[in-house]
Amino acid sequence: MTLHLVKLCVGVGSPAELARWQRDEIASQKARGQSPELFHITRMTPKRREEILASGSPRNGSLYWVFRGVIAARQRILDIRPHKGRDGVKRCLLDLDLELVLTKPFPRRAFQGWRYLEAKDAPPDLERAGLSDDMPEELRAALTEAGLL
DSSP, X not given: OOXXXXXXXXXXXXXXXXXXXXXHHHHHHHHTTOOOOEEEXXXXXXXXXXXXXXXXXXXXXXXXXXXXXXXXXXXXEEEEEEEEOTTSOEEEEEXXXXXXXXXXXXXXXXXXXXXXXXXXXXXXXXXXXXXXXXXXXHHHHHHHHTTOO
């Protein structure tokens, strides 16, 4: 069974803002002649790496992003590898798919770092939940909080 990670998206208020930031980052990499890649660096390395990567198949786990107390988007994790920062400290690099997928809003309390998320507990993608991604994020969050989505 596929295993996912969930993480707070610190400093970014919405999936649209994250998508903009990632588009800008990709454009900047292309302008420097680099091949585009998205990654997230975290301090701790997941010990359940093999469950997350699911043999490199399209079933790989995803990084579910929490915005203002609500899971609202995910990105497939392509690889998990060690990374050493400029300060010499060992960290973990999560290679992410370029596609940011909106999910059905799902409340999540604040926490530090990342947490494992079992597939059975992961919110469905908006498309699979029968919801439109045309709906403003604020409205979707408010309807979820009211228990109507």
